Amino acid sequence: MYRIGVDLGGTNIAVGLVNDSYEIVAQISVPTNALQAVEGVVAGIGNAIESVLEKGGLTGSDCIAIGVGAPGICDTELGIVSRSYSLSWNNVPLAAMLEERFHLPVHINNDANCAALAEVKAGIAKGYKNVVLVTLGTGIGSGIVINGSIYSGYLGSGAEMGHMLLDYGGEQCSCGRKGCWDAYASSTALVVQAKKAAFSRPESKLNTLSQITGQSVFEAADQGDVTAMAVINKYCEYLALGVSNIINVLAPEMILIGGGVSHQGERILEPVRKYARENCFDKREEAMPFIKIASMGTEAGIIGAAVL
Ligand SMILES: [Zn+2]
The missing domain is CATH 3.30.420.40 (ATPase, nucleotide binding domain)
Structure with missing residues (x-):
């Protein structure tokens, strides 16, 4: 069937x-x-x-x-x-x-x-029961699977990881509130951070790009642009902070990162694993979930x- x-x-x-x-x-x-x-x-x-x-x-x-x-x-x-x-x-x-x-x-x-x-059911988390997927796009999408089933909370209004607070009174989020993880670690947020950094660093290669996109920030860093490198490092810290919040609350077996930025693979995963562990309540290595790139795309x- x-x-x-x-x-x-x-x-x-x-x-x-x-x-x-x-x-x-x-x-x-x-x-x-x-x-x-x-x-x-x-x-x-x-x-x-x-x-x-x-x-x-x-x-x-x-x-x-x-x-x-x-x-x-x-x-x-x-x-x-x-x-x-x-x-x-x-x-x-x-x-x-x-x-x-x-x-x-x-x-x-x-x-x-x-x-x-x-x-x-069919991707990289096959065989795992407790998994969180975080998708980095225009905003941050997220899904929680507990004991093999979707957990979305009362009336379906939960599992909105992107709207966990990262910084009280911080950056404006699309939801109307200030300081949500979404406003720091979505692809949109990465571009905003790169534009701000470019403005304050006239010598940065970022200023020579026709358009600053998530992808082009990584490319500028590849070419040795220190401003772009600093932006990416900070972005990975923001990403990791939210990941550590997820671990502190749910301690899933696996956290998957999807969306545009996830195409950078280990380049973002490596710092995210490091920063996330530093911010976890349980810092034991064996307590860390697998943090991987989502496997299934569209x-x-x-x-x-x-x-x-
Ligand atoms: Zn929000």
Whole structure:
């Protein structure tokens, strides 16, 4: 049998057919057109599901369920997207709307939670039960898996690691509060830190770049730019502080880092492991979780949704 996994994003809807070995056998991606009414977006999801079934040569009767990873707070019991800022949705009964069309059970959950579940079921965290995934992008996304299941808290409003406080009254966060980890360790934050450093250091190579991006800061450091190196070092400290907070509260077996910055691999992992351990309550080496790069990339959203 197959499962249908939907990775609903603010920009694109990716849909895949997933087999019992957690492999995607067919997939498509279509624009979300998030500005249209809710009914339009949900119809778009439905059309994409039909297209992917056709592409895979299957029908709904070959599938046992539909799972949707949505960008926001989800009430998984009721199948409702309670709040999504990127879609401008409030209390959308997404599961019921799709069930009506496909007559299959529909499960929904937050997209970052789905990605974490995918890593545990089919990715680098396979075989581990307690895992946290942190995705560094425009903001910080995070998913917690405890005893093999997603933990998202009462009404689905937990597991927002990005909004742990790092610095009281500190940098402005997109959530409206000041000092969240998100405002220090997202990819966006890295770029902001690099721009500030470039401004105060006119001699830095960063000032010769046509555009400062997460990637270009690392490239400038590769070319020996001391300002870029200092920015990256500080950024890794910020990243590690949040990681140590996660360890102090949850002590998972594994913490996975995903998103754009994670392409730097060991270059960020090595300092993060060191700084994180320094800030942990239990500093014993054997108490440190494995800190690794997430393995599944964009497929995690589809596979994680499918296994809901
Ligand atoms: Zn915040």
